[in-house]
Amino acid sequence: MEKLLQVDDLRTWFRTSRGIVKAVDGVSFDVAPGKTRAIVGESGCGKSITALSILQLVPEPAGYIESGKIHFGGEDILERSWTDMRGLRGREIAMIFQEPMTSLNPTRTIGWQLSEAMTVHGKDAPAARARALELLERVGLRDPNAALRQYPHELSGGMRQRVMIAIALANRPKLLIADEPTTALDVTVQAQIMSLIKELQDELGMAMLLITHDLGIVSEVAHDVSVMYAGQVVEAAPTRDLFHDPRHPYTQGLFASLPARNRRGKDLMTLDGIVPDAANWPTGCRFAERCAHRLDACSAPPALHGSGTHRQVRCHLPSAMEVTK
Amino acid sequence: MSPTLLHLLYNLSPLALIGVAVVIFLRARQTPLWGEAFRRLARNPSARVAMAVIGIYATIGIADSVGWYDATTQERRTVIDAIFERKPERTYSAPLAEMTTGEAKPQKIREKHILGTDSIGADVFYRTLKGVRTAFQIGGMTVLIVTPLALLLGLTAGYYGKWRDDVITYIYTVLSSVPGILLQIAMVLVLGKGIIQICLALGITRWVGLCRMVRGETIKHREREYVRSAKALGVTDMVILVRHILPNLLPVVIISTTLGFSNLVLSEAILSYLGVGVPDNVGSWGNMIDAARDELARDPVIWWNLTAATGAITGLALSLNLFGDALRDAVDPRLRS
Numbered sequence A: 001m002e003k004l005l006q007v008d009d010l011r012t013w014f015r016t017s018r019g020i021v022k023a024v025d026g027v028s029f030d031v032a033p034g035k036t037r038a039i040v041g042e043s044g045c046g047k048s049i050t051a052l053s054i055l056q057l058v059p060e061p062a063g064y065i066e067s068g069k070i071h072f073g074g075e076d077i078l079e080r081s082w083t084d085m086r087g088l089r090g091r092e093i094a095m096i097f098q099e100p101m102t103s104l105n106p107t108r109t110i111g112w113q114l115s116e117a118m119t120v121h122g123k124d125a126p127a128a129r130a131r132a133l134e135l136l137e138r139v140g141l142r143d144p145n146a147a148l149r150q151y152p153h154e155l156s157g158g159m160r161q162r163v164m165i166a167i168a169l170a171n172r173p174k175l176l177i178a179d180e181p182t183t184a185l186d187v188t189v190q191a192q193i194m195s196l197i198k199e200l201q202d203e204l205g206m207a208m209l210l211i212t213h214d215l216g217i218v219s220e221v222a223h224d225v226s227v228m229y230a231g232q233v234v235e236a237a238p239t240r241d242l243f244h245d246p247r248h249p250y251t252q253g254l255f256a257s258l259p260a261r262n263r264r265g266k267d268l269m270t271l272d273g274i275v276p277d278a279a280n281w282p283t284g285c286r287f288a289e290r291c292a293h294r295l296d297a298c299s300a301p302p303a304l305h306g307s308g309t310h311r312q313v314r315c316h317l318p319s320a321m322e323v324t325k
Numbered sequence B: 001m002s003p004t005l006l007h008l009l010y011n012l013s014p015l016a017l018i019g020v021a022v023v024i025f026l027r028a029r030q031t032p033l034w035g036e037a038f039r040r041l042a043r044n045p046s047a048r049v050a051m052a053v054i055g056i057y058a059t060i061g062i063a064d065s066v067g068w069y070d071a072t073t074q075e076r077r078t079v080i081d082a083i084f085e086r087k088p089e090r091t092y093s094a095p096l097a098e099m100t101t102g103e104a105k106p107q108k109i110r111e112k113h114i115l116g117t118d119s120i121g122a123d124v125f126y127r128t129l130k131g132v133r134t135a136f137q138i139g140g141m142t143v144l145i146v147t148p149l150a151l152l153l154g155l156t157a158g159y160y161g162k163w164r165d166d167v168i169t170y171i172y173t174v175l176s177s178v179p180g181i182l183l184q185i186a187m188v189l190v191l192g193k194g195i196i197q198i199c200l201a202l203g204i205t206r207w208v209g210l211c212r213m214v215r216g217e218t219i220k221h222r223e224r225e226y227v228r229s230a231k232a233l234g235v236t237d238m239v240i241l242v243r244h245i246l247p248n249l250l251p252v253v254i255i256s257t258t259l260g261f262s263n264l265v266l267s268e269a270i271l272s273y274l275g276v277g278v279p280d281n282v283g284s285w286g287n288m289i290d291a292a293r294d295e296l297a298r299d300p301v302i303w304w305n306l307t308a309a310t311g312a313i314t315g316l317a318l319s320l321n322l323f324g325d326a327l328r329d330a331v332d333p334r335l336r337s
């Protein structure tokens, strides 16, 4: 099937005083229309930067996209100018961020911000206002009429995240990028927010790139999973395959003790050892330091086996490579 | 157009000013930030005193702006002129004195002068009142020149960074390394005396402080999540600057403008004292102080002229500062030190 989003060998780097930080260093994945791909991995492995790269919103001036290709709807959008990118942002590709407390402008009303999301892309003001009300109702705000005139600080975190969802979906995007949309919320509302997102995804038939730490959410929502480590994808597979048969030692570590049906609400396990410095990646396998199955071959960088197929592993171990045969 | 009608039309500008102020106040009160700030201000006793004093000054200034054409003198007369102007009197009569002092044969003084008379026999209280409008004009007009300039440059430098930031930072670093007072004197000497000229002279250096602050705040806000979300929605940089970041900077801008205003009132006095201030025919506290510079050495001492002018300046500057500080506390309690 034709892919909606295709990221090829993306490298997003930062110029810093410590040298060049290669936060994203050769990441590839794709998202099919209407499907969900999850990206999981430890903190700092480059998930958010990957997401921001798609919208070309990498923090300037330090960050820049060094190389790679990002195709959206068949078009290489890295070729687009800043102005052309604007037409895509919020209309074709929308994003929900982790921090609902600060992602809304404190000096503007909810109604204003929701309307702006639509008027930016050419909807006239009265139509935008009408749809704003409709959207707030749809995302489950108790008193949508009052909420239109309220300011962000008057709403709870969960309500604010609902507003963020309404804003993101206002223009019926084809792709939603959700960067840990529930992490900052109370455990009790996390499930509600996630099922709201899922519901709206089905309703609008949009694809989703979901960044999360929650393996329970991954198993329920995602069709495919990419596991990131140290700026690279180390394993990618359909969700079921990955849960039943993780191949990369890192993935196995993450999923270690938990049987699949027991993983709801469980965060990724933390492994022993530390992630290498992004300004100075090891020349060989980046996981070797922490790997229990280390071989001599691991001092050379492993290739991504099965590249281009739906089961990919970046590892020298014969057992890992087998799956791709 | 007949002068009578023209002078009546002049009265529209103070009225328009009051109208704008009221509208801004009412609209601001609707927002949670300012509504809460006003409530806190109203509960703060020193802010209430300061606001009352500023209110009195403002009333005098407005009364001195409302007037009509006087056919006999062929000049504009304001409400203040009508009430407080006194006929020329003997020079240097003491406050409330009935007879002159320091003369061999004391002379009768025709009218009561609350603050006595000055070197040309003019009523000191009246002259002090005439200084109010000038002070507000200079403070207000300079603020109107300085604030947009500082906002434009500060927002641009802070948000876009790179070469724009370099150029703007360079300009204000150079400006702030030149002694401001010399620059102002030079400006007045080039442009000539006059209220507008003084405002320009004061404005040329005064934008630096605000610009620096706005730049710093903009750099902070540029990295905030709400700005990133707006970008992710496809909002243009211009709109993000003006409609997202600027409203967040308004509290600091307004507070620093209030404090800057009182500074400007003082600067006017200093310039006038140095002889490069407002023309002699408009009321000015600085000119009064300048005229009084050797009166303290006389015998008997002529203290009232200097006291009146200094008192008027201090009263206004002090209330503005108190109000500015109270406003800062009211807008953001976290800033209270």
Ligand SMILES: Nc1ncnc2c1ncn2[C@@H]1O[C@H](COP(=O)(O)OP(=O)(O)OP(=O)(O)O)[C@@H](O)[C@H]1O
Pocket (backbone or CB within 6 Å): A014, A016, A021, A023, A041, A042, A043, A044, A045, A046, A047, A048, A049, A050, A059, A062, A063, A278
């Ligand atoms: N502005 C920046 N300047 C320099 N380096 C940066 C910057 N932003 C991110 N990085 C680098 O990029 C790496 C990846 O960051 P990213 O935010 O993508 O991590 P993440 O996988 O989203 O982590 P988390 O799970 O904590 O959100 C970080 O470890 C950091 O070294």
Ligand SMILES: [Mg+2]
Pocket (backbone or CB within 6 Å): A047, A048, A049, A179
């Ligand atoms: Mg992140």
